[in-house]
Amino acid sequence: MQPSTSPLRDLVRKRDFYAGGAMMLLGLGIAFKGSSYRAGTLMHMGPGFMPTVLGIILVLLGIAIGATALAQSQGDENDESILPENPQWFAWFCIILSPIFFIAFGHFGMIPGTFACVFIAAVGDRTSTWLSTVVLSTIVTIFGVGLFSYFLQVPLPMLTDYWELTFVPFLFGLAGSLYAKRINRDEKEWFVFCLLLTIVGPIPHLFGLVGSALAKQKNRDSKTWFAVCFFLSLIGLLLIVCLPKRQSLVGAPRLSETAG
Numbered sequence: 001m002q003p004s005t006s007p008l009r010d011l012v013r014k015r016d017f018y019a020g021g022a023m024m025l026l027g028l029g030i031a032f033k034g035s036s037y038r039a040g041t042l043m044h045m046g047p048g049f050m051p052t053v054l055g056i057i058l059v060l061l062g063i064a065i066g067a068t069a070l071a072q073s074q075g076d077e078n079d080e081s082i083l084p085e086n087p088q089w090f091a092w093f094c095i096i097l098s099p100i101f102f103i104a105f106g107h108f109g110m111i112p113g114t115f116a117c118v119f120i121a122a123v124g125d126r127t128s129t130w131l132s133t134v135v136l137s138t139i140v141t142i143f144g145v146g147l148f149s150y151f152l153q154v155p156l157p158m159l160t161d162y163w164e165l166t167f168v169p170f171l172f173g174l175a176g177s178l179y180a181k182r183i184n185r186d187e188k189e190w191f192v193f194c195l196l197l198t199i200v201g202p203i204p205h206l207f208g209l210v211g212s213a214l215a216k217q218k219n220r221d222s223k224t225w226f227a228v229c230f231f232l233s234l235i236g237l238l239l240i241v242c243l244p245k246r247q248s249l250v251g252a253p254r255l256s257e258t259a260g
Contacts, residue, residue, distance in 0.1 A: 016065050016066065016068050017066055019062075019065050020061075020062040020063065020064070020065035020066030020067075020068075021062065021066065022062070023058050023059075023061055023062035023065060024058070024059050024062030024063065024066070025062075026058055026062075027054075027055045027056065027057070027058025027059035027060075027061070027062060028055065028059060029055070030051050030052075030054060030055035030058065031051070031052050031054075031055025031056055031058075031059065032055070033051060033055075034048045034049075034050070034051025034052035034053075034054075034055055035048060035052055036048065037051070039052060088124070088126075090124055090126070090188070090189060090192075091124035091125065091126075092124070093124070093192075094120050094121055094122075094123050094124030094192065095121050095124055097120050097121075097192075097196075098117045098118070098120050098121035099117065101113075101116040101117050101119075101120045102114065102116065102117035104116070104199060105117075105166050107160070107227070108159065108160050108162065108163040108165065108166050108227075109157050109158050109159040109160045109163050110144070110145060110148070110149070110156045110157065110158055111141055111145060111158050111159055111163075112159070112163055112166040114140065114141045114144045114145070115137050115138070115141045116166070118136060118137040118140045118141065119133060119134070119137040120192070120195075122136050122137060123188050123191065123192060124188075126188065145158060161224060162224065162227060162228060165227060165228065165231040165232065166231075168198065168231040168232065169195050169198040169199055169231070170195065172194045172195065172197070172198040173191040173192070173194045173195035173198070174191065175194065176190040176191055176193060176194030176195075177190055177191040177194075198231075204230045204231070204233065205230065207229045207230060207232075207233045207234070207236065207237060208226040208227070208229045208230035209226070210229065210237060211225045211226060211228060211229025211230075211236050211237055211240050212225055212226040212229070214237070214240045214241065215240055217245075218240070218243060218244070218245045218246060219245060219246040219247070220240070220243070220246055225240055228240070
């Protein structure tokens with residue numbers, strides 16, 4: 001006695017069905033958002049032209065992928081799991097983290113943001129070496145800076161103030177990786193763990209808030225000193241404590257008044 005099957009039941013067991021559906025939803029969202037901007041013409045493209053066209057292309061590709069799943073479901077009794085047999089969760093975790101790192105490190109300029117984004121994504125590949133990861137991140141960073149800053153003339157700052165602080169989380173990650181090697185643990189997992197602990201842990205945020213409050217009392221930039229104390233912790237607090245209070249310009253006599 002054979003189990004009861006239906007074309008719809010066979011269809012929803014195919015990976016291509018979900019892949020095509022996800023691509024269609026993504027394309028519809030992009031096309032809908034792009035249509036809210038001016039499209040223009042082929043000779044004079046507006047800001048909404050490319051997003052709308054790319055969204056429509058994604059919808060068509062999603063339909064094509066879903067059609068392949070429909071063709072395979074006919075006469076195919078093999079079930080497919082949505083997830084692979086050995087899912088690479090660590091790799092997916094690093095890929096999801098990469099845009100977050102671009103936003104976090106992008107505060108210090110395009111160069112640190114691009115390098116951190118590519119580096120954390122490349123760490124997810126367990127077959128890659130540290131040298132190949134650094135080389136890949138450097139090449140992509142140089143290409144991105146050349147494309148957006150020099151070729152497209154996008155006004156993005158390459159490096160901002162205190163960009164050197166971006167080395168601190170990587171040093172903590174490197175220390176965790178070396179410790180993991182001594183205790184026979186996965187070096188890359190410990191690298192990412194220590195890197196995240198440095199950035200999203202409660203202690204760095206506490207140091208940043210205290211440093212920001214002290215900087216405000218001394219008439220200094222609170223956001224800058226939040227970043228300094230966030231990455232340097234106790235050293236940053238010692239620096240802001242030792243700095244003298246900056247004189248406020250509010251209420252100071254004007255030059256013309258003093259001259260008179």
